[in-house]
Amino acid sequence: MYKLPWTLLLLIIAILAPTNGNLTEKVPKNQLSLSDILEYNTILFPLTTVSKAELVGEQCHARLQELRRGILQREFWALKVLDASGKQPPAFMLGDNMWLGSAQLCEAAQNGLNLDISRYVAHKMNMSLLTDKTPFDVDYRVIYAAHNSSYQTDVVYGQARQLLHIGLCVPSECNSQQLMQLVTAYFESEIFLSGDLHAIKPSLLKVKTMEFKGGDFHKMIAFKLVVVFVTYTLLMTLYAYYLRTRRLPSTNVQVKPSSFEAFVLCYDLQLNCSKILAPPDSASNTFAFLNGGRMESALIATFFHTFIMLKAIVSNPTQLFTYVSSIGNMEVAMDVFLLISGFLQTYSYLRNRSQLETIRRLNFSRSVLEIVKLTFHRFLRLAPLYYFMICITYLAMKYNDSTTVFNLSGFVTENCERYWWRNVLFIHNLYDHKDMCLAWTWFVSLEMQYTITLTVLLVVYAKHPKYAKISLLLLMIASLAYQTIVGIQVNFQISLETTFANFTKIYANPLARIFPYLGGALTCWLYLEYNAQLQSCKLLTNTIYSLLIHLVFVICSQFAPLGRGYSVRVETFIFVLHRCLYTLTAGWSIIAAANNRLAWHGRFLSAKIFQKTIHVSYALSLLxxxxxxxxxxxxxxxxxxxxxxxxxxxIGLIIILHILSFPLTVLFEMPYRNISSLLTKRGPAKRAKSS
Known part of the structure; x- marks a missing residue:
């Protein structure tokens, strides 16, 4: 009952209260000056504040103070320099570490902005924006600084570490060492610390000057190796063309080429192109569908590799992680490729019964030589293009690092300068992935290691089948046991992040990935030895069963839907079971497709486009x-x-990769395939002559 009178009284006072119509006088004026605002909202301007002659030298300090006066006086050239320098963008908390500014605007500040505009068209801009130039030379530099802010999402995927990329347009008189001292002083000053809302506390790593030194480029060993290899390849290609067009057809009698001429003809461009472009004969090839499977695997690997590398150059890495992790299971993306490789290696070995009989009669030393010979053939197919790509990639990254604002290329070249020998010896997958040179080529080392392992098992199989079978099964069991033990040790959780945090142990380790490779070998052995019995098996004869098994294989290509939120032991068990089922169902699908089951899938994988592009799959994976x-x-x-x-x-990337992969395959891979085939044919011929 007392509320109503008080309410009426307050209303009357509010109506009768005098007003002077000038409410702004009651609002305190902003006491911040322009220099105060710039110090807390830019990066370049506070550098002029902390600059001292004893810190950066007289010349650099004088230029910075001249720049400071120009900014405060709003001179166009100075504002362009300020605008060309980076500042903290939005979405830092989502992983945006790119404070880059504009290298083009920095160049325009020095040389003017050359725009072809009409003088008869009205513009609201001041024309001094185009014509004003800095009274001194300026350069665009990039600062790389590490930080450990807990206010930023730091999902673990990819090889490169999270770094602040800070672009600065600074006077040319300030060299990189002086700029490092200046930026370090700024990071430690009260100006930065008082505005460090996200507790970034950056630690300066290096300063990059955007210039390419061509003289140093030509002195690099990698460049000399590329020149030698390219020159050799072109000379051999031209000589092969000469033999084809002039010498060999010059006589009416078909003359068998000598050993040297046969070697040179392995580089014949026409022959190599015809092998790639020849119409595929899928009907007579029982396992033509495997080419489609390998291409599918290569495309999936290309997808994951591509968008994982993108992490270092995107402004939204957290969203990219969400997109990639929700598409499919990267854990098993390469398992089909490994399974098919094991299958084909075993098939090419076991189907040659005469070779098996020959190996069975060899003594121990001759058996070791046979293993070395078979390994050399695999080396000959993998190494030339791989070594060439190591050199080309290093040179391209070295150039790119000198001309781009991003640190990814420099990260790759630093690893290759220190650890290139691991790639040459095919062992780089045995080391921490953060130290790998060309980390995406881990599968090449894995392939060579598995080739040696399976070659030993196959030679043992020719002499002592029982021991080979026991060894193969023990290795497969050891692989599953290893994955289980490591999963428990690293507190495994089914996640893309877990894969990258433990990449060396879980993903690229030979024992972790040998299960599908040996699974492919076992699948081939079952097909060659027991296919007649398998054809009467209900799992194969019943279409429903075959489809159900293939459905399990398709489901396993996605992340385990029931594998999240459980204990480490349960998730590890699901992870290992997942990989095991993926390999077993893939192997059974190969046998089913070879026996005309799953015909629809076999026809799709046997399509001409897969049969043609399979020749460039290796180059595509490296590229x-x-x-x-x-x-x-x-x-x-x-x-x-x-x-x-x-x-x-x-889609665009796949088109570009196929265009680039074709000449690489023709010039640097096909000749060595031909040499391997030539040596394989010459071996039996020599043995026949000696006998």
């Missing part, structure tokens, strides 16, 4: 992250990734 790095870091522009753009990007 994919290299191309994406060169394409998206060359322009020094950030990439914002979202699903539709990812899809369009992937």
């Amino acid at each position: 994919n992250p290299f191309v994406i790095i060169c394409l998206f870091t060359a322009g020094s522009k950030l990439v914002f990734v979202e699903p539709i753009r990812m899809f369009v990007l992937f």
Whole structure:
């Protein structure tokens, strides 16, 4: 009852209260000056505040103070320098560490902005924006600084570490060492610390000057090796062309080429192109569908490799992680490729009964030589193009690192300078993935290691089948046991992040991935030895059973839907079971497709496009992250990734990769395949002559 009178009284006072119509006088004026605002909202301006002659030298300090006066006086040249320098963007908490500014605007500040505009068209801009130039030379530099802010999402995927990329347009008189001292002083000053809302506390690593030194480039050993290899290949190709067009057809009698001429003809461009472009004969090839399976695996690996490498050059790495991790299971993406490789190696070995009989009669020393010979043939097919790509990638990354704002290329070249020998020896997958040179080529080392292992088992099988079978089963069991033990040790959880945090132990370790490779060998042995019995098996004869098994294989290509939120032991068990089922169902699908079951899938994988592109699959796998790095870091522009753009990007990338892979395959892979085949044919001929 007392509320109503008080309410009426307050209303009357409010109505009768005098007003002077000038409410702004009651609001305190902003006491911040322009210099105060710039110190807390930019990075370049506070550098002029902390600059001292004893810190950066007289010349550099004088230029910075001249720049400071120009900014405070709003001179166009100074504002362009300020605008060309980076500042903290939004979405830092989502992983955006790119504070880059604009290298192009920094150049325009020094040389003017050359725009072809009409003088008869009205513009609101001041024309001094185009014509004003700095009274001194300026350079665009990039600062790389590490940070450990707990206010930023730091999902673990990819090889490169999280770094602040800070672009600065600074006077040329300030060298990199002086700039490092200046930026370090700024990071430690009260100006930065009082505005460090996210507790970034950056630690300066290095300063990059955007210039390419061609003289140093030509002195590199990698460059000399590339020149020698390319020159040798071109000379041999021209000589092969000469033999084809002039010498061999010059007589009416068909003359068998000598050993040297046969060697040279392995480089014949026409022959190698015809092998790739020849119409595929899928009908007579029982396992033509395996080519489609290998290409599918290569495309999946290309997808994951591509968007994992993108992490270092996108402004939304957290969203990219979400997109990639929700698409499929990277854990088993390469398992089909490994399974097919094991299958084909075993098939080419076991189907040659005469070779098996010959090996069975060899003594121990001759058996060891046979293993060395078979391993050399695999080396001859893998190494030349691989070594060439190591050199080419290093040189391209070295150039790219000198001209791009991103640190990814420099990270790759640093690892290759220190650890290239691991790649040459095919052992780089045995070391920590953060130290790998060309980390995406881990599968090449794995392939060579498995080739040696399976070759030993196959030679043992020719002499003592029982021991070979026991060894193979023990290795497969050891693989599953290893994955289980490591999963428990590292507190495994089914996640893309877990894969990268433990990449060396779980993903690239030979014992962790040998199960599918040996699974492919076991599948081939079952097909060659027991296919007649398998054809009467209900699992194979009943279409429903075959489809159900294949359905399990398809489901396993996705992340385990029931494997999240449980204990470490349960998730590890699901993870190992997942990999095991994926390999077993894939092997059974191969046997079913070879026996005309799953015909619809077999016809799809036997399509002509897969049969043709399989020849370039190796070059494509070596090229994919290299191309994406060169394409998206060359322009020094950030990439914002979202699903539709990812899809369009992937389609375009596949087209570019196939175009680039063709000449690499023809010139640097096919000749050595031909040499391997030539040596394989010459061996039996020599043995026949000696006998």
